[in-house]
Amino acid sequence: MDEVFKALADASRRSLLDRLHARNGQTLNELCEGLAMTRQAVTKHLVILEDANLITTIRHGREKLHYLNPVPIHQIGERWIRKFERGKLAALSELKRQLEKRDE
């Protein structure tokens, strides 16, 4: 879980996930196109994404295809985000109450 959060912390990596979301199964070179970064830098990002299980790769001859794995993202939504959303309204009204109390 920590690996996933760390992987998502970088804007370049999130953008790579966006690209794969737009078109799944791209090669390394395809993912490099238009980025202000060397191929090796992109490779490193992809390795981090793969270690976090956010993408899966398949060698196809001399090319490597990258596929999005949406499961970890979903899990973050389920196990983390939702927990905070449950208490959302309660937390906000509590905050409001305290803010008003400050001016007494």
Next chain:
Amino acid sequence: MDEVFKALADASRRSLLDRLHARNGQTLNELCEGLAMTRQAVTKHLVILEDANLITTIRHGREKLHYLNPVPIHQIGERWIRKFERGKLAALSELKRQLEKRDE
């Protein structure tokens, strides 16, 4: 948005958010209790969380109370997580198809 992802990338900071979720409105010293970290380290984490708008603070005499702001977390769920969940089933079946194709 980037600030929020960066803020969430650290396990200590996520744990601080958890603590506030369990009990809102804690002081700095309360948040330090039981942590293997100096008070100053915790302060730094709290500043990062505050800059990312994940918490709000109120000075109350000589103490500083910390309140959770669930809005940015909710936004990540809305603007980011959900986007990937939409294509989830499609992506998985596509992945399955490709994995099977590999063995041809």
Next chain:
DNA sequence: TTGACATGCAACCATTTAGTTGCCTATTAT
């Protein structure tokens, strides 16, 4: 079979990050 293409590996570098220590300031309680 040989050249071009797609990717991998490793060493190196600058910056950011997470943490520390030491000292200072403001508020409260005795």
Next chain:
DNA sequence: ATAATAGGCAACTAAATGGTTGCATGTCAA
């Protein structure tokens, strides 16, 4: 008034991070 308490500021450090360059390897096409 003064001691204890709650927190703030700044300088420093070690390790992690994001990037580079140079070279090596494996695969495909002419």
